[in-house]
Amino acid sequence: MRQESKPTGARAGAGIVLESLTKCYGPITALDGVDLAVRAGELVTLVGPSGSGKSTILRLIAGLERPDRGRVVVGDRDVVDVPPQQRSVAMVFQDYALYPHLTVQDNLLFGLRVRKVPRAEATRRAREAAERLGIAELLDRHPDEMSGGQRQRVALARALVRDPSVYLLDEPLASLDTQLRTTTRADLLAIHRQLGTTTLHVTHDQAEAMTLGDRVVVIEGGRVRQAGAPQDVYDEPADTFVARFLGSPPMNLVPGGGVLGDSTGVVVGIRPEDLALDSEGPIAATVEAVEALGNEAVLLTRCADGTRLAIRTEPRLGLLTGDAVRLSPDARRVHRFDAGTGRRL
Numbered sequence: 632m633r634q635e636s637k638p639t640g641a642r643a644g645a646g647i648v649l650e651s652l653t654k655c656y657g658p659i660t661a662l663d664g665v666d667l668a669v670r671a672g673e674l675v676t677l678v679g680p681s682g683s684g685k686s687t688i689l690r691l692i693a694g695l696e697r698p699d700r701g702r703v704v705v706g707d708r709d710v711v712d713v714p715p716q717q718r719s720v721a722m723v724f725q726d727y728a729l730y731p732h733l734t735v736q737d738n739l740l741f742g743l744r745v746r747k748v749p750r751a752e753a754t755r756r757a758r759e760a761a762e763r764l765g766i767a768e769l770l771d772r773h774p775d776e777m778s779g780g781q782r783q784r785v786a787l788a789r790a791l792v793r794d795p796s797v798y799l800l801d802e803p804l805a806s807l808d809t810q811l812r813t814t815t816r817a818d819l820l821a822i823h824r825q826l827g828t829t830t831l832h833v834t835h836d837q838a839e840a841m842t843l844g845d846r847v848v849v850i851e852g853g854r855v856r857q858a859g860a861p862q863d864v865y866d867e868p869a870d871t872f873v874a875r876f877l878g879s880p881p882m883n884l885v886p887g888g889g890v891l892g893d894s895t896g897v898v899v900g901i902r903p904e905d906l907a908l909d910s911e912g913p914i915a916a917t918v919e920a921v922e923a924l925g926n927e928a929v930l931l932t933r934c935a936d937g938t939r940l941a942i943r944t945e946p947r948l949g950l951l952t953g954d955a956v957r958l959s960p961d962a963r964r965v966h967r968f969d970a971g972t973g974r975r976l
């Protein structure tokens with residue numbers, strides 16, 4: 632079980648409430664009535680496919696765009712008519728958006744100068760933020776003299792320096808390689824534990840969504856499909872979309888139940904790790920492909936009636952394409968969804 636992040640810092644930032652948030656770009660409905668409440672101090676990840684509306688949610692909270700309908704409440708005020716610089720919200724973009732002609736130090740100080748923070752205090756805050764993100768030795772460099780990972784840390788430090796009530800992070804780790812992403816993710820988590828500032832974090836990355844957030848919110852087609860603790864959403868997906876979106880390989884879904892037990896009007900689902908190879912198992916299948924991943928293998932199998940089932944197994948079983956296997960589903964982990972609406976039953 633992951634623990635709720637417990638801030639050791641003084642502040643928890645401001646809560647956020649989105650009510651019936653709707654945003655259209657010409658004929659495109661980017662957001663279609665989004666309701667979401669984020670508690671002060673909570674770290675929430677937004678996940679969803681490309682174009683689902685995640686960035687639009689952040690831009691509306693930051694004030695970079697105006698909703699067509701609905702309310703955006705930060706702290707205790709509706710901010711729809713408040714200009715972005717007065718919202719106490721810091722946004723970090725995937726492409727850093729640093730000033731190329733300024734040094735790291737001046738990039739960090741820029742926002743504070745605009746806000747007329749006294750120089751000594753501004754310099755102290757810049758140094759503190761740089762140390763937190765491990766870039767203190769880069770303060771005299773320009774953005775083009777740094778790696779992508781270092782630039783991303785500068786962008787995060789620039790948000791920290793502002794000491795906002797809310798952080799909005801738009802895929803801030805997406806352009807980092809796997810190793811750097813893992814370490815920066817751990818740093819983000821540590822910073823959130825320390826400061827406890829309300830954070831909305833957009834990501835494509837499942838591991839990031841599962842490990843980083845107190846809650847995960849799954850967005851699709853401009854709507855919230857499900858919001859909840861990551862493990863709860865994984866264990867009890869609200870519909871077939873969420874069932875297939877979280878988890879890799881995705882949940883096996885069998886319309887009508889079929890090999891998983893006939894069930895009219897129902898789509899029956901089972902995750903690949905909940906199907907075991909078992910010589911006494913009720914389902915006969917043939918191995919179509921073996922994906923060996925080192926620590927595990929994914930078997931893609933096909934049953935006599937054509938149903939395809941993916942299974943996670945140990946990597947060293949020596950199974951080959953064409954082998955006959957028998958499978959046993961874990962009955963406690965079978966999911967049932969309405970065939971018409973896709974909703975969990």
Ligand SMILES: Nc1ncnc2c1ncn2[C@@H]1O[C@H](COP(=O)(O)OP(=O)(O)OP(=O)(O)O)[C@@H](O)[C@H]1O
Nearest residue numbers: 656659660661679680681682683684685686687688
């Ligand atoms: N300025 C704009 N003009 C027109 N359409 C836009 C604009 N911004 C976003 N959209 C559209 O609104 C929808 C939601 O976009 P948004 O950027 O919020 O998605 P996203 O989930 O953040 O996607 P990604 O993960 O690819 O960044 C998409 O269909 C997108 O094409």
